[in-house]
Amino acid sequence: MKINPKFFIGLGLLLIIGYFLQDLVLSDSQYIIGVKKKRQEKDDSFRRVNGSPLSQAQRDTFKNLPYYAPDRAYRLDAQYQGFTLRDTLRMATTGPQPEAYLRWGQATFILNKQEYKLTLYRRAFGTDTTLFIPFADRTNGLATYGGGRYLDAAVPAPDDTEITLDFNHAYNPYCAYNNSFVCPLPPAENRLNVEIPAGEKAFHE
Structure with missing residues (x-):
């Protein structure tokens, strides 16, 4: 059975598009993880005595x-x-x-x-x-x-x-x-x- 060359071209394009979409999704995911990590680090710093702008009373009830x-x-x-x-x-x-x-x-x-x-x-x-x-x-x-x-x-x-x-x-x-x-x-x-x-x-x- 002879396969139309256009089939391979279309398949190749789909694979390329899928690769870039996957890369974009992974990139967004890594970015969001990075933002959340920085936020967690800041929350942790606010719980400490040294350097936190929160009073002792505020720190006692602080969550995030x-x-x-x-x-x-x-x-x-x-x-x-x-x-x-x-x-x-x-x-x-x-x-x-x-x-x-x-x-x-x-x-x-x-x-x-x-x-x-x-x-x-x-x-x-x-x-x-x-x-x-x-x-x-x-x-x-x-x-x-x-x-x-x-x-x-x-x-x-x-x-x-x-x-x-x-x-x-x-x-x-x-x-x-x-x-x-x-x-x-x-x-x-x-x-x-x-x-x-x-x-x-x-x-x-």
Whole structure:
């Protein structure tokens, strides 16, 4: 029986598609496992006496922090533009004194078919090795902390034009758990008119 060559071509295409679909599923699975592992590590650190923002009374009843389910759709590849002139911003805080940050660059990303921008900062006086991205979105005061949340990102190389913003790792400032802490507030340029249902939710004792 003569077999049409198109059969083999079709079979080959199906095998290739199946391979890539399997790789994609496994990749997503590994990503989700990684996000959950980091969250577990953070929960464990909050139970310890040293370094936890929780009081002893809070730690006695603490189980875990509330999060949105990991969603790779909120791990975004953004266009990065480093600022040539890195001026200093006196960022408002929950306390009486602002804190000094350098305006390091800008990330432009697409979410829900709309373009958004976030300014990336670096502490003016310190040894931080990552960029600091305080942001507010339309979930604040509802599902997430009313004062906004934070993201960290690796400092791009001078010739880099892209940066990854992973909102699954968005986290609350310490003042969301304990009023004795003073925390920077997201500047007006980082207040997004969109819901970002990813990362850490509001903390309720």
